[in-house]
Amino acid sequence: MRIVVPVxxxxxTDAVTMDPETGTMVRSAAAxxxxxxDLYALEAALRLRDSSGDGDVVALTMGPPPAEAVLREAVSLGCDRGILLSDTRFGGADTWATSRVLAAAIERLKPIDLVITGExxxxxxxxQVGPGIAAWLDIPLATYVAHVTGVDGAAATVTVERLVEDGYQIVRLSTPALLTVVxxxxxxxxxxxxxxxxxxxxEFERWGAVDLAVPAEELGLKGSPTRVVNIATPQVTREGETIDxxxxxGVAQAAVRIADLLEDAGVVR
Ligand SMILES: Cc1cc2nc3c(=O)[nH]c(=O)nc-3n(C[C@H](O)[C@H](O)[C@H](O)COP(=O)(O)OP(=O)(O)OC[C@H]3O[C@@H](n4cnc5c(N)ncnc54)[C@H](O)[C@@H]3O)c2cc1C
Known part of the structure; x- marks a missing residue:
């Protein structure tokens, strides 16, 4: 079976800074x-390949040339192949344009059985990117997959358990299908x-815009219907009081103080 994993x-760090002028992330600031x-998506794919006894796992990333590092990590874990989707024309992509390019690359990798993305x-x-890819490829989608319970090559189906609020939902999809995993x-x-x-x-293949059947106006910033129009840090306008x-x-005094505050605010009488 062939499984594609976009990574x-x-x-x-989660201390991400944003450029207030452009509304985009300052990517050079952090390692x-x-x-x-996405490590869980890779893990799921590697286990399915190994249990099926044949096939390959292809890691795919869209990003600037240094993004090749994630493909190297994917290969160190056991992936068979990695493809870097890199082109200045892909820059500034929102989730629509990102999933468009990833879907076009997956189209080139057909026949495929599964696409597995991170949550x-x-x-x-x-x-949005996982569901976006499924929509562009017009293949079935299951999100929040916690277990893959069966793969039937002859019937071309995969059975999964989706994590839902009060348990698991069991879903059978025809393949090729896309799973986002938890x-x-x-x-x-x-x-x-x-x-x-x-x-x-x-060594990794590098595919640019010329390798993918996507019109230029559907790539990158040009092909992105959404724009970040403003970036702001929320201002805390409520007044707070810390009671030690x-x-x-101290606990007794704090309780009295809280009761007074609630009474003043009309919450209790
Ligand atoms: C309105 C808007 C405007 C934006 N503008 C810009 C911009 O101008 N410049 C900019 O740099 N970013 C921009 N971004 C961010 C950029 O769109 C997202 O980083 C990108 O589309 C992926 O979305 P996400 O990070 O939410 O991924 P999610 O949808 O949360 O990712 C889900 C899964 O999809 C896969 N995946 C996601 N992205 C990739 C990828 N690049 N390669 C391979 N697999 C992937 C992974 O498996 C991941 O686990 C913008 C985002 C929005 C919403």
């Missing part, structure tokens, strides 16, 4: 890593020495 390079939630990226955090999918593996050596030597209730007497 994103994200800042290594970058593979999106932590969401820790920087953009929209969780952490529960499987414990993560560590890279092996063999994997690290393979990753060090690995360090010991038993």
């Amino acid at each position: 994103k390079q994200v800042p290594a 970058s890593v593979i999106n932590p939630l 969401r990226a820790t920087d953009g955090d929209t969780a 952490k529960e999918i499987a414990p993560l593996r560590l890279p092996t020495l063999d994997g690290v050596m393979r990753a060090r030597r690995a 209730a360090g010991d038993e007497a």
